[in-house]
Amino acid sequence: xxxxxxxxxxxxxxxxxxxxxxxxxxxxxxxxxxxxxxxxxxxxxxxxxxxxxxxxxxxxxxxxxxxxxxxxxxxxxxxxxxxxxxxxxxxxxxxxxxxxxxxxxxxxxxxxxxxxxxxx
Amino acid sequence: xxxxxxxxxxxxxxxxxxxxxxxxxxxxxxxxxxxxxxxxxxxxxxxxxxxxxxxxxxxxxxxxxxxxxxxxxxxxxxxxxxxxxxxxxxxxxxxxxxxxxxxxxxxxxxxxxxxxxxxxxxx
Amino acid sequence: xxxxxxxxxxxxxxxxxxxxxxxxxxxxxxxxxxxxxxxxxxxxxxxxxxxxxxxxxxxxxxxxxxxxxxxxxxxxxxxxxxxxxxxxxxxxxxxxxxxxx
Amino acid sequence: xxxxxxxxxxxxxxxxxxxxxxxxxxxxxxxxxxxxxxxxxxxxxxxxxxxxxxxxxxxxxxxxxxxxxxxxxxxxxxxxxxxxxxxxxxxxxxxxxxxxxx
Numbered sequence: 001x002x003x004x005x006x007x008x009x010x011x012x013x014x015x016x017x018x019x020x021x022x023x024x025x026x027x028x029x030x031x032x033x034x035x036x037x038x039x040x041x042x043x044x045x046x047x048x049x050x051x052x053x054x055x056x057x058x059x060x061x062x063x064x065x066x067x068x069x070x071x072x073x074x075x076x077x078x079x080x081x082x083x084x085x086x087x088x089x090x091x092x093x094x095x096x097x098x099x100x101x102x103x104x105x106x107x108x109x110x111x112x113x114x115x116x117x118x119x120x
Numbered sequence: 121x122x123x124x125x126x127x128x129x130x131x132x133x134x135x136x137x138x139x140x141x142x143x144x145x146x147x148x149x150x151x152x153x154x155x156x157x158x159x160x161x162x163x164x165x166x167x168x169x170x171x172x173x174x175x176x177x178x179x180x181x182x183x184x185x186x187x188x189x190x191x192x193x194x195x196x197x198x199x200x201x202x203x204x205x206x207x208x209x210x211x212x213x214x215x216x217x218x219x220x221x222x223x224x225x226x227x228x229x230x231x232x233x234x235x236x237x238x239x240x241x242x243x
Numbered sequence: 244x245x246x247x248x249x250x251x252x253x254x255x256x257x258x259x260x261x262x263x264x265x266x267x268x269x270x271x272x273x274x275x276x277x278x279x280x281x282x283x284x285x286x287x288x289x290x291x292x293x294x295x296x297x298x299x300x301x302x303x304x305x306x307x308x309x310x311x312x313x314x315x316x317x318x319x320x321x322x323x324x325x326x327x328x329x330x331x332x333x334x335x336x337x338x339x340x341x342x343x344x
Numbered sequence: 345x346x347x348x349x350x351x352x353x354x355x356x357x358x359x360x361x362x363x364x365x366x367x368x369x370x371x372x373x374x375x376x377x378x379x380x381x382x383x384x385x386x387x388x389x390x391x392x393x394x395x396x397x398x399x400x401x402x403x404x405x406x407x408x409x410x411x412x413x414x415x416x417x418x419x420x421x422x423x424x425x426x427x428x429x430x431x432x433x434x435x436x437x438x439x440x441x442x443x444x445x446x
Contacts, residue, residue: 003232003233005232010243010363010442010445010446011243012309017161017199017202018161020294021160021196021198021199021202024198024225024297025160025225025228027296027297027300028224028225028226028229028297028299029229029230029232030300031226031229031297031299031300031303032226032229032233032299034229034233036219041367042363043361048404061293061295062290064292064294065292065293065294067291067292068292068294068296068300070290071307071308072300072303072304084392087125102365103366106367106369107347107367107368107369107370107372108366108369109371110347110441111345111346111347111369111441112345113345113441114345114440115232115238115439115441116347116441116442116443117126117238117240118240118243118443118444118445118446119243120161120243121437123436124374134378135352135378135379135409136352139352139377139378142408142429143429143432143433143436145429146428146429146432146433147433147436150433151432152433152437155355174361191401192409197342198341198342201341201342202341208339224297224342225297227301230332233364236440237440237442238436238438238440238442239436239442242352242445242446243444243445243446
């Protein structure tokens with residue numbers, strides 16, 4: 001059976017080159033037609049906030065890049081429901097369709113993978 | 121067991137690279153295999169050679185370890201390019217400490233598929 | 244037409260179809276409709292995602308959008324023998340993709 | 345598959361330790377290393393949470409990092425165990441997955 005990857009994103013956007021580099025690593029696995037899931041936790045969920053316009057801060061937009069997750073058949077884009085709630089974010093207003101997982105179900109969900117990678 | 125190790129931090133900013141180094145030594149001492157040490161994010165800075173000697177220099181320790189155990193130390197090319205450690209004009213490994221080479225995420229994925237365990241040091 | 248040290252268009256906003264022909268000329272390629280299809284594809288990709296794929300993803304993205312015949316290294320190498328992703332970005336007036344040597 | 349969680353930041357500086365404990369599953373291990381070893385202290389604001397989690401998790405402290413920081417065993421929560429780098433490798437062997445928390 002092919003190995004299932006999960007990438008866990010906990011850092012907010014605009015964390016320097018890290019954002020693009022974490023996406024490169026996720027997509028590298030996806031490019032091999034592997035089963036790849038991404039989990040946004042804690043401040044990582046801020047990546048999914050709609051309406052980000054960092055141009056006036058002199059920063060590059062990252063949200064469009066994240067949309068390539070869908071293009072390359074990343075299997076599941078999951079977020080933790082509590083992480084959204086704590087930040088007053090609504091799942092249906094995010095920039096990508098996501099699967100919401102309750103905090104209590106996170107350990108079992110992660111345990112269903114063969115390779116876990118922290119992306120900061 | 122077969123390990124893939126990812127080093128994500130510069131040796132000058134955090135302890136994580138040193139921890140990874142200690143872990144690899146212990147894993148080898150316990151009879152495990154290290155398929156690949158992949159340097160990513162600021163971890164590519166482990167391949168920089170300091171311009172002066174004297175301070176404890178992890179890159180020298182990495183070199184010795186790579187030589188002693190014939191380990192494969194790969195820097196992600198785009199992470200290295202972003203930090204000025206690889207040129208954009210050709211495969212130029214000359215600015216790297218001996219023992220390190222330029223490679224890509226494809227090698228990391230490949231090694232992960234063959235490995236029993238994947239560990240990262242420094243997020 | 245101003246080029247950078249690696250032969251890429253210095254000012255991407257100055258790109259137009261006529262410049263594309265001249266850029267292609269610098270790498271010895273005469274653009275056919277097959278070339279244009281790939282050039283338009285990568286410009287559209289970059290406009291939408293503001294990010295360039297790596298070589299492997301590039302092939303995969305073409306596969307999804309133009310079909311398996313065109314989404315193959317062999318087909319793309321025939322069109323752009325010096326490295327499809329790098330050369331198509333050069334012709335399309337886009338930045339040099341990271342990771343390309 | 346069980347997870348080896350690595351926590352390498354001080355609980356006085358970040359919430360990584362608490363966030364990790366909230367997502368660790370029964371049978372997982374949590375290794376406190378580097379500045380994360382401060383999370384093994386007793387009598388601090390977070391200590392009760394760590395002690396409670398030690399019921400269902402294997403919470404382990406990397407001894408060389410503890411020594412480096414001049415902390416002796418007497419100041420730590422009772423239920424935690426200490427390992428060296430070999431013990432760290434054994435933990436990685438026992439748990440197929442690993443996640444880092446910063």
